[in-house]
Amino acid sequence: MSRYQRMMSITLQCQRFHNAAGCLKSKTGTEHRWLERHLKDPFVKAAKQHNYRCRSxxxxxxxxxxxxxxxxxxxxxxxxxxxxxxxxxxxxxxxxxxxxxxxxxxxxxxxxxxxxxxxxxxxxxxxxxxxxxxxxxxxxxxxxxxxxxxxxxxxxxxxxxxxxxxxxxxxxxxxxxxxxxxxxxxxxxxxxxxxxxxxxxxxxxxxxxxxxxxxxxxxxxxxxxxxxxxxxxxxxxxxxxxxxxx
Structure with missing residues (x-):
């Protein structure tokens, strides 16, 4: 599994349990920074609003x-x-x-x-x-x-x-x-x-x-x-x- 796929898996886990803050605490420094940035990304939020599968x-x-x-x-x-x-x-x-x-x-x-x-x-x-x-x-x-x-x-x-x-x-x-x-x-x-x-x-x-x-x-x-x-x-x-x- 690539690093990107791993990070996306982590993100989905956080979204599934509606507990991003708790999920962040359990990750490594690199994963923490990636996920924190991902969750704050305006295009990630916009993708959810418009029902696109991802920000791309x-x-x-x-x-x-x-x-x-x-x-x-x-x-x-x-x-x-x-x-x-x-x-x-x-x-x-x-x-x-x-x-x-x-x-x-x-x-x-x-x-x-x-x-x-x-x-x-x-x-x-x-x-x-x-x-x-x-x-x-x-x-x-x-x-x-x-x-x-x-x-x-x-x-x-x-x-x-x-x-x-x-x-x-x-x-x-x-x-x-x-x-x-x-x-x-x-x-x-x-x-x-x-x-x-x-x-x-x-x-x-x-x-x-x-x-x-x-x-x-x-x-x-x-x-x-x-x-x-x-x-x-x-x-x-x-x-x-x-x-x-x-």
Whole structure:
């Protein structure tokens, strides 16, 4: 179990017994600080108020409000989907439930190594490795037209605590997404992927620029200030020669 998963488990225990103060007393210093910050986080509180599965929903909402990544009728793949907050946002934004009869109905497919609880309007592949060719084949079978308009990725490997190693592991996952896009991302499609800032970030950016004329670095306001996470937004996919950044 990763440190993040352990911390979330602690948080759920505290919420279950409605005794966060008592739970805090029983934890180590690191756990105490993490949980105290988590319980005071305004985005955690907002997520509960709006019935989002976790605070990360607000990162995607913020990015989409500004950059218009999701549109009604789009087919979306949510990589690293658990617990499903980004899929919740995608279902709303692409009209996957057909709530608005005046716009096209979209499709949302979430994939994760972990179990993802069912969500109305989304299809989930739980316990599935996004880098496995078997998973890619399943994705192609499930997509309405075998191609997606948008690939979202908020996924991250279990942290080792070694910054450079963790950075490299996440960059490699992003490379896997880019390789996968050759099979399942339609022309002019979009990738939004999280990475941890570090020396390989420019290499990833250059690889994206080989297939996307528009690549932008985004740090959402809803991302914690002390977090190294950043996002690359790459638009207008094409499988051709390297193009210049706009």
């Amino acid at each position: 929903a607000f990162k995607l909402l913020e990015i989409d409000d500004k950059h218009k990544v999701l549109r009604p009728g789009f087919s979306v793949i949510d990589c690293g989907a658990a617990p499903g907050a980004w899929s919740q946002v995608a279902v709303q934004r692409v009209n996957a439930l057909g709530t608005d009869p005046n716009v096209p109905v979209g499709f949302v497919l979430g994939v994760d190594l972990l179990h993802i609880s069912p969500l109305k309007g989304a299809v989930f592949l739980s316990n599935a490795d996004i880098t496995d060719p078997v998973t890619l084949k399943k994705i192609q079978e499930l997509l309405p037209t075998e191609k997606a308009d948008v690939i979202l990725s908020d996924m991250a490997p279990n942290a080792t605590g070694i910054r450079e190693l963790d950075h490299q592991k996440l960059i490699n996952l992003c490379f896997s997404l880019l390789d996968m896009s050759k099979s399942i991302l339609r022309p002019s499609g979009t990738i939004l992927c999280k990475f941890w800032d570090g020396r390989e970030a420019r290499l990833l950016q250059n690889r994206l620029l080989e297939h996307f004329p528009y690549v932008r670095t985004i740090k959402p306001q809803s991302s914690r200030k002390d977090s190294a996470e950043v996002y690359y937004l790459a638009k207008l996919y094409h499988d051709g020669v390297k193009c210049q950044k706009h």
